[in-house]
Amino acid sequence: MRVIRFFEILVAFVLMLIFAAALVGGVFRWPFFILAAVALGLYLVWEYVCLRCPWCGSVMEPSRLLRGLRRACHCPSCGHEITVVWRVNKRVPEHGPDGAEDAEAETPTPAPETKTNL
Ligand SMILES: [Zn+2]
Numbered sequence: 001m002r003v004i005r006f007f008e009i010l011v012a013f014v015l016m017l018i019f020a021a022a023l024v025g026g027v028f029r030w031p032f033f034i035l036a037a038v039a040l041g042l043y044l045v046w047e048y049v050c051l052r053c054p055w056c057g058s059v060m061e062p063s064r065l066l067r068g069l070r071r072a073c074h075c076p077s078c079g080h081e082i083t084v085v086w087r088v089n090k091r092v093p094e095h096g097p098d099g100a101e102d103a104e105a106e107t108p109t110p111a112p113e114t115k116t117n118l
Pocket residue numbers: 053054055056057058075076077078079080
């Protein structure tokens with residue numbers, strides 16, 4: 001399925017939030033800078049791994065994907081439409097259920113009767 005889950009965008013935003021909070025905390029207590037660095041690293045890794053265009057593989061901005069929830073968003077690199085879903089519950093097969101119907105609709109052709117006139 002060529003979609004991006006909302007959950008994946010949410011994780012990116014939470015990591016960004018932790019990074020910002022830890023940066024502010026680092027002003028008062030220096031060990032928070034370590035937490036900020038870890039959160040930033042995790043965010044970059046998460047963005048690199050999960051928040052990619054399903055079509056061309058270029059890394060997407062989470063803010064752009066968040067807009068894709070309400071209306072169609074397009075990849076800046078390849079221009080393909082990216083679908084953002086809240087959650088993936090039902091499995092949508094890649095090819096659709098057309099294959100089974102076609103096999104059922106196919107009626108077996110009756111064998112032509114060969115009449116032998118003797
Ligand atoms: Zn793309």
